[in-house]
Amino acid sequence: MSAPRPGSLITPDWLLSPEGRDYLTCILRKRKRRTFGLIERPVLPPQLPADVASYKIFVTGKSGVGKTSLVAKLCGLEVPTMHHETTGIQTSCVYWPAHPRHSDRPIIFAFQFWDCGESALKKFDHILPACKEKADAVLFLFSFTDRSSFEDVPALISRTLSQEENVARVVIGTKLDQFMHTDVTEQDIRDFQQTWQVPVMRVRSVNAPRLSDGRSLDGRTELADAAPVLNGLAEVLWHRDQITAGLVDIREGEISSNAS
Numbered sequence: 001m002s003a004p005r006p007g008s009l010i011t012p013d014w015l016l017s018p019e020g021r022d023y024l025t026c027i028l029r030k031r032k033r034r035t036f037g038l039i040e041r042p043v044l045p046p047q048l049p050a051d052v053a054s055y056k057i058f059v060t061g062k063s064g065v066g067k068t069s070l071v072a073k074l075c076g077l078e079v080p081t082m083h084h085e086t087t088g089i090q091t092s093c094v095y096w097p098a099h100p101r102h103s104d105r106p107i108i109f110a111f112q113f114w115d116c117g118e119s120a121l122k123k124f125d126h127i128l129p130a131c132k133e134k135a136d137a138v139l140f141l142f143s144f145t146d147r148s149s150f151e152d153v154p155a156l157i158s159r160t161l162s163q164e165e166n167v168a169r170v171v172i173g174t175k176l177d178q179f180m181h182t183d184v185t186e187q188d189i190r191d192f193q194q195t196w197q198v199p200v201m202r203v204r205s206v207n208a209p210r211l212s213d214g215r216s217l218d219g220r221t222e223l224a225d226a227a228p229v230l231n232g233l234a235e236v237l238w239h240r241d242q243i244t245a246g247l248v249d250i251r252e253g254e255i256s257s258n259a260s
Contacts, residue, residue: 009242010235014099014106015227022048023097023106024223033076033222036093042108050097054110055237058131060160061141062149063118066174066205070141071113074226079205086117089131096230100238109234128160136237137168143175144202147183154196168240169198170233177204201232 014020026042027034034042044050059067068086069079075092094111114131121127132138140156142149153171161167171192173184189200204225 009100009238010231011099011101012231015097015223019106020097020099023050023108027095027097035075035077036095038091038093038112040093041110042095044108050106050108052108052110053238053241054112055136055233056112056114056134057137057139057233058135059113059115059139059141060121060131060156061118061139062143062146062152062156065141065143065146065149067115067141069205070139070172070174070203071115073203073205074111074113074230076222076226085119086115088116088120089127090115094230096234098231098234107234107238109230109237111230111233132160132165132167135167136240137170137233140169140171140198142171142173142184144173144182144184145175150184150188150192153192157196157198166240166244168236170236171198171200172229173200173202175205176202199232199236201229203229 015024023044026044026048036042041052059071061067063085068084068090071090071092072079075094092113092115094113096109096111097106098109099106114135116127116131121131138160140153140160142153144150150173157169161169173189192198193200
């Protein structure tokens, strides 16, 4: 059996369906996404069955590229307006309902993000092993406004992971909202994907739109920015799990950038 192409395993617009909206309600509270602690999880009513798939994801990249901002956006939190170097390790949990194709029931993807500042990684030898221990994926970040951060990605991947480690590799370009001032072109992205066979996703680094009185819009509106990346991560990790479980074989050259 040939491996499905990444981008074919998760139904991308499922949350817009009547069934998907019921599951989405379980991660919203008062029009905003709920914040979950390390031992918390959404409470689903009996009529909404779902399996839970948990993943540890390490977020790394040059200082200032927007690691903490990315995690905040994916968690439905306010994106910081000022840059502050992350001290030590910060962990955040995101629960994301998705529906794999050819499955009878949805899956709640539990993403545990590990965010660590560049200075802490360089200063303390135990930080990187702790972040990598039992990690399922590593997100390598660069900024569209900082070409050096993009050019450093191959070396960053080599420094962080060996070829033998069965860890999903995903590159994410941040600050897409400043695309008019980009130092990284679409041709650069295509060349990178062709050479390294690693998916590249893109994310805006601004907060979701707000009403004139400062109140946030409905949580479903805020999800518009985060959904493509969260679905993309679910796709990549689910695809990796199918290969690891021996359910599919690997086909050459099947790399997709399905989050934009």
